[in-house]
Amino acid sequence: MGTPPVIAVVGPTGSGKSDLAVNLALELDGEVINADAMQFYRGMDIGTAKITMPERRGVPHHLLDILDVTQEASVSDFQQQARQLIDEIHARGKRAILAGGSGLYVRAALDVLDFPGTDPQLRQQLEADLAASGTAAMLARLLAVDPASAARLSDDRRIIRALEVHQLTGRPFSSFMPRREYVQPAVQVGLAVDRDVLRERLAQRVHAMVDKGLLAEVARLDEQGLRRGKTASRALGYSQFLQVLDGESTVAEAAESTIVATRQFARRQLTWFRADPRISWLDWQDPQLVDRAVDLCR
Structure with missing residues (x-):
C-alpha cells in the first residue's frame, strides 16, 4: 500500500477548521500542520484564535509559534518546512493533516509551485x-x-x-502562479458555512477576544517589536488595537473595525477556496461532520 494522501482542512476563518483537524487526527492517527500564517507567531494567541494545549487533545501540532513578531513570514520557507514535515509524518506511519485558512500557504504545500529567489x-x-x-x-x-x-x-x-x-x-x-496539480496525492476537505450565521459568529468571536485580553496581548507584543514586523503588524485585530494604544481609537471602535475586516477576510477566503474544484465541501454544522470527513479521507 502506497503513501496515504495528505489531508487539508480548509475554509473561512471561524468555521471550525482546527477542531475538525484534531478530530480527524484522533480518528486517523494523524498529526496537524498549521497553515495559518498568523499562527506562526509566538505570543499572537488570542487574536489569532490559536488552538490551546487542552484543545489539541494530545494531537501533535507543527508550525505553531515558530517566528518572532519582527520576522517576516515566507511562503517559500513554509513550503519547504511543510513538505518535510509531511514526509516525516508519513514515515512514522501517521496521517499528515494541514489546517488553515491561508490559501496560498495551503497550495504551496500541496501543489506544483516554484518560488523564485530574492536579491x-x-x-x-x-x-x-x-x-x-x-x-x-x-x-x-x-x-x-x-x-x-x-x-x-x-x-x-x-x-x-x-x-x-x-x-x-x-x-x-x-x-x-500555482497550477492546480498536486505534488503528491491529497484530499481537501472544505467547511461550507451559512454566511449569516458566520457573520454573527465572527462578531461574537471578536468580542470574546477583547474579553480575554486582546488589548493587553497587543501591548505586550508592541514592546517586542510588533510594529516592525511586516507580516505580524498587519494581522486582523492587531493593527486595529495598536490604534487604541496610540489613542487614535477606542476599544469599542477597534473591535467594530476588526469585525468588519474579519468578515471581509472570510469572504475573500471563500472566494479563493470556492475556485478550487478539487475541494470536497461539507456542512460545518452537520452533526455527522467528523464521520463524513473521515470517509472522504479514507
Missing part, C-alpha cells in the same frame, strides 16, 4: 525607485514586462516583488 540589493534599488517615482510609475514599468501581474496588483510590496522576479529570472511573476 536584497535589487529589492533595495526598486524600493528607492518607488520612493522617488511613486506607485503609478512602478506599475507602468510592470505593465511593460508583465501585463497579467500589472492588471491584478495594486499593493506596493507586490509590485516591487513582481519587478524583482522579472529582473532576476526574465520570466513574468504571473508565470510562477
Whole structure:
C-alpha cells in the first residue's frame, strides 16, 4: 500500500477548521500542520484564535509559534518546512493533516509551485525607485514586462516583488502562479458555512477576544517589536488595537473595525477556496461532520 494522501482542512476563518483537524487526527492517527500564517507567531494567541494545549487533545501540532513578531513570514520557507514535515509524518506511519485558512500557504504545500529567489540589493534599488517615482510609475514599468501581474496588483510590496522576479529570472511573476496539480496525492476537505450565521459568529468571536485580553496581548507584543514586523503588524485585530494604544481609537471602535475586516477576510477566503474544484465541501454544522470527513479521507 502506497503513501496515504495528505489531508487539508480548509475554509473561512471561524468555521471550525482546527477542531475538525484534531478530530480527524484522533480518528486517523494523524498529526496537524498549521497553515495559518498568523499562527506562526509566538505570543499572537488570542487574536489569532490559536488552538490551546487542552484543545489539541494530545494531537501533535507543527508550525505553531515558530517566528518572532519582527520576522517576516515566507511562503517559500513554509513550503519547504511543510513538505518535510509531511514526509516525516508519513514515515512514522501517521496521517499528515494541514489546517488553515491561508490559501496560498495551503497550495504551496500541496501543489506544483516554484518560488523564485530574492536579491536584497535589487529589492533595495526598486524600493528607492518607488520612493522617488511613486506607485503609478512602478506599475507602468510592470505593465511593460508583465501585463497579467500589472492588471491584478495594486499593493506596493507586490509590485516591487513582481519587478524583482522579472529582473532576476526574465520570466513574468504571473508565470510562477500555482497550477492546480498536486505534488503528491491529497484530499481537501472544505467547511461550507451559512454566511449569516458566520457573520454573527465572527462578531461574537471578536468580542470574546477583547474579553480575554486582546488589548493587553497587543501591548505586550508592541514592546517586542510588533510594529516592525511586516507580516505580524498587519494581522486582523492587531493593527486595529495598536490604534487604541496610540489613542487614535477606542476599544469599542477597534473591535467594530476588526469585525468588519474579519468578515471581509472570510469572504475573500471563500472566494479563493470556492475556485478550487478539487475541494470536497461539507456542512460545518452537520452533526455527522467528523464521520463524513473521515470517509472522504479514507
